[in-house]
Amino acid sequence: MEQTMLSMKNxxxxxNGIEVLKSxxxxxxxxxxxxxxxxxxxxxxxxxxxLTGVYTADGGDVFIEGKPVTINDxxxxxxxxxxxxxxxxxxxxxxxxxxxxxxxxxxKTSLGxxxxxxxxxxxxxxxxxxxxxxxxxxxxxxxxVGYWQMTEIAKALSQEAxxxxxxEPTSSLTKNETEILFKFINKLKRxxxxxxxxxxxxxxxxxxxxxITILRDGKNMVTExxxxxxxxxxxxxxxxxxxxxxxxxxxxxxPHGSNPILEVKNLASGSRVNDISFKLYPGEILGIAGLMGxxxxxxxxxxxxxxxxxxxxxxxxxxxxxxxxxxxAISAGLALIPEDRRVQGxxxxxxxxxxxxxxxxSKLKKGPFVDDRKAIELSNELVKKLNIKTDNIYKTTSLxxxxxxxxxxxxxxxxxxxxxxxLDEPTIGxxxxxxxxxxxxxxxxxxxxxxxxxxxxxxxxxxxxxDRVIVLHDGRVVKELNRKEIQAEEELQxxxxxx
Amino acid sequence: xxxxxxxxxxxxxxAPYKSGKTFDWRDYxxxxxxxxxxxxxxxxxxxxxxxxxxxxxxxxxQTAMISIMAVAMTFVISTGEIDLSVGSITALASLTTALxxxxxxxxxxxxxxxxxxxxxxxxxxxxxxxxxxxxxxxVTLGMMGIVxxxxxxxxxxxxxxxxxxxxxxxFGSGDLGPIPILLVWTFVFALVGHILLRKxxxxxxxxxxxxxxxxxKFSGVKTAKVKLMVFIxxxxxxxxxxxLYAGRMQAGRYTFGxxxxxxxxxxxxxxxxxxAGGVGTVVGTVIGSLMIGTINNGLIIMGLDVSxxxxxxxxxxxxxxxxxxxxxxx
Numbered sequence: 062m063e064q065t066m067l068s069m070k071n072x073x074x075x076x077n078g079i080e081v082l083k084s085x086x087x088x089x090x091x092x093x094x095x096x097x098x099x100x101x102x103x104x105x106x107x108x109x110x111x112l113t114g115v116y117t118a119d120g121g122d123v124f125i126e127g128k129p130v131t132i133n134d135x136x137x138x139x140x141x142x143x144x145x146x147x148x149x150x151x152x153x154x155x156x157x158x159x160x161x162x163x164x165x166x167x168x169k170t171s172l173g174x175x176x177x178x179x180x181x182x183x184x185x186x187x188x189x190x191x192x193x194x195x196x197x198x199x200x201x202x203x204x205x206v207g208y209w210q211m212t213e214i215a216k217a218l219s220q221e222a223x224x225x226x227x228x229e230p231t232s233s234l235t236k237n238e239t240e241i242l243f244k245f246i247n248k249l250k251r252x253x254x255x256x257x258x259x260x261x262x263x264x265x266x267x268x269x270x271x272x273i274t275i276l277r278d279g280k281n282m283v284t285e286x287x288x289x290x291x292x293x294x295x296x297x298x299x300x301x302x303x304x305x306x307x308x309x310x311x312x313x314x315x316p317h318g319s320n321p322i323l324e325v326k327n328l329a330s331g332s333r334v335n336d337i338s339f340k341l342y343p344g345e346i347l348g349i350a351g352l353m354g355x356x357x358x359x360x361x362x363x364x365x366x367x368x369x370x371x372x373x374x375x376x377x378x379x380x381x382x383x384x385x386x387x388x389x390a391i392s393a394g395l396a397l398i399p400e401d402r403r404v405q406g407x408x409x410x411x412x413x414x415x416x417x418x419x420x421x422x423s424k425l426k427k428g429p430f431v432d433d434r435k436a437i438e439l440s441n442e443l444v445k446k447l448n449i450k451t452d453n454i455y456k457t458t459s460l461x462x463x464x465x466x467x468x469x470x471x472x473x474x475x476x477x478x479x480x481x482x483x484l485d486e487p488t489i490g491x492x493x494x495x496x497x498x499x500x501x502x503x504x505x506x507x508x509x510x511x512x513x514x515x516x517x518x519x520x521x522x523x524x525x526x527x528d529r530v531i532v533l534h535d536g537r538v539v540k541e542l543n544r545k546e547i548q549a550e551e552e553l554q555x556x557x558x559x560x
Numbered sequence: 561x562x563x564x565x566x567x568x569x570x571x572x573x574x575a576p577y578k579s580g581k582t583f584d585w586r587d588y589x590x591x592x593x594x595x596x597x598x599x600x601x602x603x604x605x606x607x608x609x610x611x612x613x614x615x616x617x618x619x620x621x622q623t624a625m626i627s628i629m630a631v632a633m634t635f636v637i638s639t640g641e642i643d644l645s646v647g648s649i650t651a652l653a654s655l656t657t658a659l660x661x662x663x664x665x666x667x668x669x670x671x672x673x674x675x676x677x678x679x680x681x682x683x684x685x686x687x688x689x690x691x692x693x694x695x696x697x698x699v700t701l702g703m704m705g706i707v708x709x710x711x712x713x714x715x716x717x718x719x720x721x722x723x724x725x726x727x728x729x730x731f732g733s734g735d736l737g738p739i740p741i742l743l744v745w746t747f748v749f750a751l752v753g754h755i756l757l758r759k760x761x762x763x764x765x766x767x768x769x770x771x772x773x774x775x776x777k778f779s780g781v782k783t784a785k786v787k788l789m790v791f792i793x794x795x796x797x798x799x800x801x802x803x804l805y806a807g808r809m810q811a812g813r814y815t816f817g818x819x820x821x822x823x824x825x826x827x828x829x830x831x832x833x834x835x836a837g838g839v840g841t842v843v844g845t846v847i848g849s850l851m852i853g854t855i856n857n858g859l860i861i862m863g864l865d866v867s868x869x870x871x872x873x874x875x876x877x878x879x880x881x882x883x884x885x886x887x888x889x890x
Contacts, residue, residue: 135778152780155838156764165780167761174759216779283765483613 064091065127066142066255067112067224071085072121074107081107083279084121089224096266097285099276100299100492105259108276109226113138113145125224144217146228151213154202159184161201162216170218187215207238211245225249227335228259232489236352243269252412261492263292275299292305299493299507310525310544311504318343320379322512323364323395323481328373330363335536337373341481341514346507348527349516350557354534357516361483365390365397377481391420396479398470399417399488406470409459414440416458416469420477443472446500464495482506483514488522500525520553532556574756580676586883590831590844593880594678594851608861615857618661621808623853624742625650626820627846630827631753631795634845636788637828638757639783640770640837641696643791645685646798646824648707650817653677653802655711657810658720663708667727674803675796682795686788711814720812724859732807742804746846749797754842766790770837826877827852852877 068088074081081201082104089095099105110116112123114132121377123130125141132138138145152161159181165316168179184197193211201212204468217225224392231239240387245443246256246269255376258270266273267287274284275298283290328337333356341347350394364375366384375382377393384390390397399406407416416437418425439455451461458466467487474482487503488496503526507513517523524544525529530553532540540556547553585592609615636643657674665673681703688699715721721729722728734741763800768776769783778782787843798817805816829835830851831844859869 136780147778151775153768153775153779153838155771155834156768160764164764164776165761167764169761174755175761175764472644 063473064094065089066091066125068124068127069108069112070122070124072108072111073119074111074116075119082111085279085281087274087281087284089255089257090271091255092250092253093272094250094258094270096273097259097271097276098261098266098273098295098299100494103276103299104279105276107279109145109228109259112143113226123533139220139222139469141220141356142223144220144224145277146210146213146230146470147215147228152201152209153218154341155200156198156490157198158195158204158212159197160518161212161500162187162219162236166220169354180393183219184215189218190196191215191218191245193245205238207234207241210234210242210300212243214249217320220548222259224255226257226259229261230258231260231262235354239265240251240524263295266293270468271531299558308354313508315527321376321512324359324376325364326374326376328360328363328375329371329536330359330368330373333359333536334363334368337533337536337538339531339538339541341512344507344510346503346513346515346526346528347477348523348530349514350520350523350530350553351533352557355533357518357533358485359536360533361485361516365395365483367397390502391477392453394480395483396474396477396481398474398485398487400489406473407458407466410457412455413444413449413461413469414454415457416441416475417454417476420473424477439476440505445477447472447475447484448498462492464491464498467491467499471499475506479511481512481514485516486518487515488517488519496522520557524553537556581881587832589849590851593830593876593883594847594854596852597854597876600862605861610858611767613738617738617743617785619850619853619857620743620746621740622857623731623800624740624746624847625804625817626667626823626827626853627798627799627849628749628804629794629820629824630831630845630849631749631842632790632794633824633828634753634831634833634840635757635763635766635823635843636768636794636836637833638652638698638837639787639788639790640773641689641790642700642825643685643696643794644700644821645681646801647703647817647820648711649678649681649798650802650805650820651711651814652681652707652714653713653722653799654806654809654816655720655814657803657806658722658849659714661722661724661727662720663827667724667730670722670724670727670805671728671731674806675749675799678797678799678802680795681794682792682798685795686791688789690784692790708814708818711748713777715812715814717814719814722806722810722812728807728810730807731803732810742808745800745804749800750842751847753845757840758779762786762789765806768840770834770839770840783807787792799822823847823852830877830880 070086071082071084072082072087083464084109085104087108097105097108102330107116111118112132114134114395117133121472123132130141132141132143135533148389153164156164157179163180168183169178170176181197188195191211193215195208195212196223197412201209204212206466215227228494230242258266260266270287272284273287273290273295275282275295277298322343323341326338329335333354333446335356337356337360341345349357349360360367363370364384366389368538375384382393384393385396408419414436425436436453444451444454445534449465449468449472451465458469461469484503488499491499500522503513503515524547528544530542530547531538533540542556633643635645639867653674656677657670660673661667661670679749685696685699685703688694689696696719730741732742737745757766764787765776765781768779768781769786802816806812826848828845829848831841831846831848833845855873856869859872862874
C-alpha cells in the first residue's frame with residue numbers, strides 16, 4: 062500500500078465567482094478504500110466530477126501513478142483507469158449481463174458479426190475471477206440492486222479500471238446485500254484496485270474504509286486513518302462549529318389523552334403484513350423498526366389505502382374506517398410521506414409553490430379558480446416555518462438539495478393540516494445538517510399536537526424522536542419498547558435482529 | 561411494455577439472480593395468436609378455400625409492404641422512438657419512381673429515385689429528432705402531412721402509370737415459380753433485419769439506446785447516430801414499399817399507404833417489440849404483420865364489410881397485446 066495511485070493537488074474550482082473548491086489536496090493509495098465525506102455543498106461531487114472529466118478544474122494538478130494527466134471528458138477518465146460506479150444509470154436493463162459488460166466492445170466473428178459466445182465466456186471468466194455468482198445470460202433487469210452494482214464494477218474492471226468511485230453504493234441495498242458488497246470490495250482491495258467511497262453512513266465507513274477525507278465549504282478539513290479518528294471528530298468536521306445534539310433523546314411532555322387517535326387491529330395485507338396491531342395517541346411519536354422486508358413500509362401503505370387490506374380494522378378517533386385509496390386516507394386526516402421522495406413525493410419539474418399546494422388545491426379555490434394570492438401566502442409561510450433554503454417559492458424543486466426537497470414534501474402535507482403523519486424513512490439520502498433539522502421539525506410537530514408514525518432503518522434517528530418503538534418481524538409486532546426503557550442503540554438493534 | 565415491466569420490478573425483492581433467461585409463454589403470444597387465427601380460419605373457411613395455395617400466396621402479397629416497413633419500424637421502436645411518416649412516404653416514393661420511369665430513367669433509375677425519396681425524408685426526420693431535439697412523434701406526425709401533401713401536389717392528384725413490364729414484374733405482380741416475388745422481397749428484408757438486430761453491434765446499440773439512453777451514452781454508444789440511422793432505415797423501407805405498391809398497381813398514386821403507419825406499428829407491437837424501447841424482435845414483427853394480413857384476408861372471405869373488418873381487427877390487436885402484458889394493474 063505504499064504506492065500512490067491517484068493524487069489531486071491544489072484543486073480549485075469556482076462557479077460564477079463562487080469558490081466551491083479551495084485548493085483541495087486528495088490522494089488515494091493503491092488498494093485503498095478511501096472515504097470521502099462532507100455535507101451537501103461541501104464540494105465532494107464537484108471534486109469527483111473534476112476527476113471524471115465532467116468539469117475542468119480552474120487550478121491544480123491530477124497525477125495518476127505519479128504521472129500528470131489531463132482529464133477533459135469521460136473518455137480521458139476511462140483511459141486513465143478511472144471509473145465511476147453509478148447506482149442505476151449505466152446499465153441497460155433489457156440487455157443481459159454479458160451484453161452490458163461488452164457493449165460497444167463486443168467480440169466479433171470473422172464475418173464481422175457479434176460473437177456472443179465469446180462475450181459470454183469472457184464474462185464468465187471475469188465474474189469467476191471476481192468470485193461473483195451471476196449468470197452472464199441473465200437480463201440485468203432481473204438482477205437485485207446489489208448484483209446490478211457488481212455487474213457495473215465488473216464492467217469497469219473489464220475496461221482495466223484501477224480507480225473506482227462509488228457514490229452511496231449501499232443506499233438501496235439490504236443489510237445482506239451490503240455485506241456481500243463489502244466482501245466484494247475487500248476482494249477488489251486485494252487485487253490492488255483503489256476505491257473512493259462516498260457515503261453519509263458512518264458505520265459503513267468505519268467498517269470498510271482505510272482512510273477518510275472530510276470536505277467542508279470546499280476545503281479539505283482532515284485526512285486521517287479511519288481507526289485513528291473517533292466518530293465525534295468526524296461529525297464535528299462535517300457539521301462544523303456547533304456540535305450537534307440533535308440525535309440525543311430529548312425528554313418531552315406530550316398531552317397523550319387516553320383515547321388513541323389511530324388504532325390498528327390485526328391488520329393483514331399481501332404477503333408482507335400478517336398481523337399488526339398498535340395504538341397511536343395524540344401528540345405521540347411512534348417509531349416503527351424492523352429489517353428490510355419486515356413489513357415496515359407496507360404497513361403504512363395499507364393503512365393509507367395504497368395496498369388493499371385483506372383483513373383487520375383501522376380506527377381513527379374511535380371510528381372504524383374503510384380506507385380504499387389515498388383520497389379516503391387524506392380526508393380521514395392521514396398523511397403519508399413516502400420513502401422515495403423523488404418518485405413518490407414530489408413533482409420535480411414543478412416549483413416549490415406548486416408542489417406545496419397540490420394536495421390542497423380544492424381548499425384554495427375561489428370560484429372555479431385557484432386563489433393564487435392565498436397560495437403564495439401559504440407557501441411563503443411554510444418555507445419560513447420549515448426553514449427551506451430556496452431563492453423563492455417559484456424555484457423548480459429539482460434544483461434544491463435532498464434535505465430541502467424532503468422539507469417540501471413535509472410542507473406539502475402540513476398544508477393539509479392532518480392529524481396523523483406517517484413518515485417513511487424521512488431522512489434517507491439527506492446530509493447530516495438537514496437531518497438534524499428534519500428531526501427538529503418532527504419534534505415540533507408532535508409538540509404542536511400532531512401524532513406521528515416514523516418508519517426508519519436508521520436507529521439513532523428512531524431513538525432520537527420516538528416516544529415508543531414497535532419492532533416488526535415477518536409482518537407481525539414482536540416487541541414494543543418505551544423509549545425510556547431503551548438504554549442504548551444496541552438494545553434496539555438486538556430487538557430487531559433477535560428474531 | 562416489456563422493458564417497463566422489468567424496470568418496475570422491485571429490485572430488493574427480486575431474486576439475486578435466476579438461472580438464465582426464464583421462459584414465459586407471454587413472450588410468444590404472437591405465435592400462439594397467429595396459430596390460433598390460422599386454425600380458426602382454416603376450419604371455418606375451409607369450404608371457401610382459405611387454405612388454397614393461391615389464397616395463402618395472396619396473403620403474402622397483401623402483407624409484403626406492411627412487413628417490410630415493419631421490419632424497419634422494429635428498429636425505430638426498439639430505440640424508444642416512433643415513425644408515423646412511413647405511409648405517406650410510400651405514396652410519394654411510388655410517384656417519384658413512376659415519374660422517373662416515365663422520364664426514361666429506366667427500371668434501375670426508377671428504383672434509385674424511389675429509394676432516394678425515402679432515404680431523404682428519413683434523413684430529415686432523423687436530423688430534426690437528433691439535432692433539433694423535437695420528439696419523433698411530432699416530427700413524423702408533421703412529416704406525415706407534408707409528404708402526403710407533396711405527393712398530391714406533385715401530379716395534381718393524378719396517378720402516373722408505369723408501362724415498364726420488367727419493373728412491374730420484379731417489384732409487383734411477378735412470380736418465381738410458385739413463389740410471388742413480393743414474398744421474396746419480404747424474406748430478404750426480414751433476413752437482413754434479423755441479422756442486423758441480433759448479430760451486429762449496430763443492433764445491440766439500437767436495443768441499448770432504447771433500454772436506457774443515458775446508460776448507453778455512458779457506455780460509449782453514439783445514441784444520436786443510432787437514432788439517425790434507424791430513421792433513415794424506415795425511410796428506405798417505406799421508399800421500397802412505395803416501389804412495390806407502384807409495381808403491383810402498375811402506377812404511382814398519392815393514395816398509397818394511407819393508414820399503413822398504424823398497421824405497421826401494430827404489427828411491431830404485436831410481435832413483441834416494446835413500445836418503450838429496449839426489446840425488439842424482427843421475427844416477431846413479421847409474424848405480427850402476417851397475422852394482421854391473415855385476419856384481413858379471412859374477414860374479407862367471411863364476407864364482412866370494411867367497417868366490420870376494422871372493428872374486429874382492432875379488437876384482436878387489443879386482446880393480443882392485453883394477454884401479452886406481464887403485469888396487470890390492480
